[in-house]
Amino acid sequence: MSVLNASNVVKIYKGLGKSNSTKALNGICLTIENGEFVAIMGPSGSGKTTLLNILSGIDKLTSGDIEISGQNINVMTKDELALFRRRHLGFVFQEFNLLDSLTLKENVMLPMILDDKEPEDIQSKTDEVMAMFNIEDIMEKYPYTVSGGQQQRTAISRAIINNPDSF
Ligand SMILES: Nc1ncnc2c1ncn2[C@@H]1O[C@H](COP(=O)(O)OP(=O)(O)OP(=O)(O)O)[C@@H](O)[C@H]1O
Ligand SMILES: [Mg+2]
Known part of the structure; x- marks a missing residue:
């Protein structure tokens, strides 16, 4: 069973003028199976962070489809996405983002x-x-x-x- 299924994901960061926009993802297709470990590698600026932000619902895609555990995350509202992240996704940030006032x-x-x-x-x-x-x-x-x-x-x-x- 696949936990993640992304098809034809395009992300364009819109700049001020037309010439200022950047196509960061150009039709990515990616399937991750249950229990699989996957690392994303690529040169600086190739779109790794953009892809992770979109797969996790932190940023919106320009076009394409993303299904996680059988649910289509493109159609979710901001609040639904926040709940979905809390229940289905785990993040380990580079700077761990622990809250200093909590044990x-x-x-x-x-x-x-x-x-x-x-x-x-x-x-x-x-x-x-x-x-x-x-x-x-x-x-x-x-x-x-x-x-x-x-x-x-x-x-x-x-x-x-x-x-x-x-x-
Ligand atoms: N918020 C933004 N607005 C406009 N362009 C952006 C934005 N974020 C990233 N980009 C551009 O999109 C492309 C992909 O950037 P991204 O941050 O996804 O790269 P990366 O693979 O994570 O790079 P690195 O290894 O340096 O972290 C780059 O050309 C970058 O300049
Ligand atoms: Mg990055």
Whole structure:
């Protein structure tokens, strides 16, 4: 089964004049199967970030179709997309984007809290995922008091906690 199916994705960044527009994606077709690991490589400016922003619904495509887990994300409103991202996609950013005013544990819990999950469920999933990444002993610490690798594992825990299939 495919988790992602993109066909003929075109993205044109419109500039001020006609000559100022940039065609960043020129009819991309991409299928990702369940359980597959995929890396996107290419020279600077070739459109990697543009593609990821569009596949994740952060930016709008100019034309084409994107289906994730059988749902067509092109037709979703901004609010529907935000909910879809929270429930179906996990992001690990280059600078981990952890919230400094929250403990590591609270950072990890956040997607479940926003989704109004049961407190016991939140607690047990958080314990489970943080133990899996060996950060259960530092869960009450704040992001700026732990190492880069510990922050990274916290960010990964947060990225997958709402998706029970991933652990
Ligand atoms: N917001 C924008 N407005 C206009 N043009 C843009 C915008 N963002 C990117 N571009 C252009 O679109 C093309 C693809 O850019 P993109 O950021 O997707 O490249 P990339 O592959 O991620 O590059 P890098 O490896 O340098 O991060 C480039 O020509 C870039 O200048
Ligand atoms: Mg980039």
